[in-house]
Amino acid sequence: MFTIPSFHAIAAIAVTIAMFVAFARGRMSTEIVSLLTIAVIAVGLYFFPLEGTGPTDGLALAFSGFGHYALITICALMIMGRGLVVTGALDPAARFLERVFKFNLQLGLLVSLLLAFALSMMVNDTPVLVLLLPIFVSLAARGALPASKTLIPLNAAVLIGGMATTIGTSTNLLVASIAVDLGMPPMSVFHFTPIVLVAAMVALPYLWLVMPRLLGDNRVEADGEKRRFHTRLRIGENSPLTGKELSTILARLPDDIEFLDAPAGPLEPQQRLRISGTHEGLEEAMRTLQGEVAPSWVLDRIKRNSASKREDITVMEMAVTMDSRLLSRTLPTSGIADLYGVAVLGIHRPKQLLGDKPQKTNGDDLRIAEGDVLLVMGLQEDLQEFARSDSLLILDGARELPRRSKALLSAGIMVGSIGTASVGLFPIAISALAGAILMFVTGCVKFDRVGRALSAKVIVLVAASIAxxxxxxxxxxxxxxxxxxxxxxxxxxxxxxxxxxxxxxTVLTNFASNATAATVGTPIAFNIATQLGLPAEPLILAVLFGCNLCYATPIAYQTNMLIMAEGSYEFKDYIRTGVPLVLLMTTTLSVLLVITYGM
Structure with missing residues (x-):
C-alpha cells in the first residue's frame, strides 16, 4: 500500500538530489558544495529536529563526518601512501610496470587491470588501491598514461575484484551475515565467484578500451622544453656493467640521455662518461649505471649531515648572474663543494649560448657562463648560503630527494598494516591509523609534510557524504x-x-554508504523473495552485487575519494564513466543470476 514519506524523509531526498545536481553541473567547487550540504543539514535539523532528538543532536549528525572513523581511515591511508612515495619504496614496481607500458601502453594498462582485479579478490579493496595508487601516479610522471586516464579504470577493476568473494570487502561479509540471520545457509568464500568472473570478462573491454577515452588528460605540459644538464658520470667500482660495451646498455637508459664522446670498448670502474639529459633522466642513468655525477666524498658528507640534522636532501636549480664569482670557472676549480658542502650535479646551457659558442667534445670541462643553470644538491641552509654568497638566482622546481634508506621500513609498515587488516586481525581503521603513526615515528613521513599528503577536497567530501x-x-x-x-x-x-x-x-550505495545499502537492502530483498515466491539467494546476491556497483559518484566508496585528488577528477568524471559501467554490470549480473538459479 502506498504511503506518504515523512517530512524529514522528503527533505533528505531533496538535499541528496540537490547535492548530486550541484556536483554534476560543476559550477561550484566540490569543497563549496560539500560544505553547503553540511550547513543545510545542520541548520535544518537544528530548527526541525528528527523525532525523539534535540537541536544539538542534529548538529552532531551534520558534523559527525569530520570525526568519523571512515575519514580518519582515508587520511591515514593517504599518509601511508605518501610515505611509500617519499622513501622511493615503490620504485622497483614502478620501473617494472614502466617497462611494460614502454613496450605497449595498452598492454601495460591491461596487465595493471588484471593485477588489480586478482589482488582485490583476496585482499580488501582499500589496501589494494593504496598500494597501487602511488605506483600509477609515479608512472604518469615517468611518461606513461596520465593518472587521470588510469586511476578510475584501476579503481573499477579493484571494486569488481572485491565483489568476487565473500572476503573481498567488508560489505560482502555484512550482507552474508545478515542473510544468515534471516535464516539462509552461510556462503563459502568462492560461493558466487564464477558469476562475477563472467561479468568481469564482459566489463574488462570497457575498462580497458572505452573508459580511458572518456577521461581527460590532466597532465600539465611544460611551457618549453625541459632543461638538459651536462655532466660527467663516474662508473662505480661495483657496477655490474663493468666490462660491457656501452651499446649493450643504451636500451635500458632513458630516451633523453645523450652520450658526448661515447667511449669505445668495454666500460671500466671509475671511468668518466660525458652525458647530458634531464634531471629525471640523469637520476635513472645513475641508478642503471650505478655511478655518480659528483665526487663521492661530497655526496657522503651531504648524507651524513642529513642524517645528523634529520633534514631532507633537496635538489634546486640556480641561474648564474653577471655578478657571480663562478663566471669562466669550471666545476673542479670553483671550490663549491669545499666552501658550501653542496654538490653540483650538472650544468644547463641555454640554446642561445650554445649557438654563440658550440659545445666542444674534446673532454674539456665546461666553463660556467652567465645564464647557465646549475643543478645543485644539498641541505636547505647550505643551498641558501651558496646562492647568496655566489650571486645565484634560485629558480622554481626545487624538490626533495627520496629517503631511500627508509624504503624497506615504509614498505614493511604498509605490508604489516594491510596484512593485519586483510586477515581480519584488526579493522582497517585501526591498522591504517597505526601504520600512519609508525610512518611519523620512524621518520618515513615528517609532521611538517602532512599537508602534502592530505586533500582538503577529499576531507570535506567524505564528511558531507557521511552526513x-x-x-x-x-x-x-x-x-x-x-x-x-x-x-x-x-x-x-x-x-x-x-x-x-x-x-x-546501487543508488543507495552511491549516495549513502555501502553499510546503509546492505543493512536496508538485504531484509527488503528477503521479504520480496518471500512475497513473490522466488528463491531468496539470487535476490540477496543482487543486493551484494549492488552494494559493490559504486562507480557513479566519488562519495560512493572510500577508494573513489582516494583517487579524486591524484587524478584531478570532477564529480562529472565519475558520472560519465560510472553510469555506463553500472548499467553494463547490472544487466550482465541479472542475466547470469537468472541463468544460474534457473529463474
Missing amino acids: VGKIILDSGAAAWLGEMMSIGLQFLPPAMVLASIMLFV
Whole structure:
C-alpha cells in the first residue's frame, strides 16, 4: 500500500538530489558544495529536529563526518601512501610496470587491470588501491598514461575484484551475515565467484578500451622544453656493467640521455662518461649505471649531515648572474663543494649560448657562463648560503630527494598494516591509523609534510557524504524507498526484479554508504523473495552485487575519494564513466543470476 514519506524523509531526498545536481553541473567547487550540504543539514535539523532528538543532536549528525572513523581511515591511508612515495619504496614496481607500458601502453594498462582485479579478490579493496595508487601516479610522471586516464579504470577493476568473494570487502561479509540471520545457509568464500568472473570478462573491454577515452588528460605540459644538464658520470667500482660495451646498455637508459664522446670498448670502474639529459633522466642513468655525477666524498658528507640534522636532501636549480664569482670557472676549480658542502650535479646551457659558442667534445670541462643553470644538491641552509654568497638566482622546481634508506621500513609498515587488516586481525581503521603513526615515528613521513599528503577536497567530501548517509537512514527515506519499490516488483519478470533490486541498492550505495545499502537492502530483498515466491539467494546476491556497483559518484566508496585528488577528477568524471559501467554490470549480473538459479 502506498504511503506518504515523512517530512524529514522528503527533505533528505531533496538535499541528496540537490547535492548530486550541484556536483554534476560543476559550477561550484566540490569543497563549496560539500560544505553547503553540511550547513543545510545542520541548520535544518537544528530548527526541525528528527523525532525523539534535540537541536544539538542534529548538529552532531551534520558534523559527525569530520570525526568519523571512515575519514580518519582515508587520511591515514593517504599518509601511508605518501610515505611509500617519499622513501622511493615503490620504485622497483614502478620501473617494472614502466617497462611494460614502454613496450605497449595498452598492454601495460591491461596487465595493471588484471593485477588489480586478482589482488582485490583476496585482499580488501582499500589496501589494494593504496598500494597501487602511488605506483600509477609515479608512472604518469615517468611518461606513461596520465593518472587521470588510469586511476578510475584501476579503481573499477579493484571494486569488481572485491565483489568476487565473500572476503573481498567488508560489505560482502555484512550482507552474508545478515542473510544468515534471516535464516539462509552461510556462503563459502568462492560461493558466487564464477558469476562475477563472467561479468568481469564482459566489463574488462570497457575498462580497458572505452573508459580511458572518456577521461581527460590532466597532465600539465611544460611551457618549453625541459632543461638538459651536462655532466660527467663516474662508473662505480661495483657496477655490474663493468666490462660491457656501452651499446649493450643504451636500451635500458632513458630516451633523453645523450652520450658526448661515447667511449669505445668495454666500460671500466671509475671511468668518466660525458652525458647530458634531464634531471629525471640523469637520476635513472645513475641508478642503471650505478655511478655518480659528483665526487663521492661530497655526496657522503651531504648524507651524513642529513642524517645528523634529520633534514631532507633537496635538489634546486640556480641561474648564474653577471655578478657571480663562478663566471669562466669550471666545476673542479670553483671550490663549491669545499666552501658550501653542496654538490653540483650538472650544468644547463641555454640554446642561445650554445649557438654563440658550440659545445666542444674534446673532454674539456665546461666553463660556467652567465645564464647557465646549475643543478645543485644539498641541505636547505647550505643551498641558501651558496646562492647568496655566489650571486645565484634560485629558480622554481626545487624538490626533495627520496629517503631511500627508509624504503624497506615504509614498505614493511604498509605490508604489516594491510596484512593485519586483510586477515581480519584488526579493522582497517585501526591498522591504517597505526601504520600512519609508525610512518611519523620512524621518520618515513615528517609532521611538517602532512599537508602534502592530505586533500582538503577529499576531507570535506567524505564528511558531507557521511552526513547525507546518516540523514537518509535516520529520516526513514531509505526504508520508504524500499517499500515503494516492492509494490511494483510483483508485476515484473525475475530478471527485472533482480535488476530493480540491484539498481535500488546501487543508488543507495552511491549516495549513502555501502553499510546503509546492505543493512536496508538485504531484509527488503528477503521479504520480496518471500512475497513473490522466488528463491531468496539470487535476490540477496543482487543486493551484494549492488552494494559493490559504486562507480557513479566519488562519495560512493572510500577508494573513489582516494583517487579524486591524484587524478584531478570532477564529480562529472565519475558520472560519465560510472553510469555506463553500472548499467553494463547490472544487466550482465541479472542475466547470469537468472541463468544460474534457473529463474
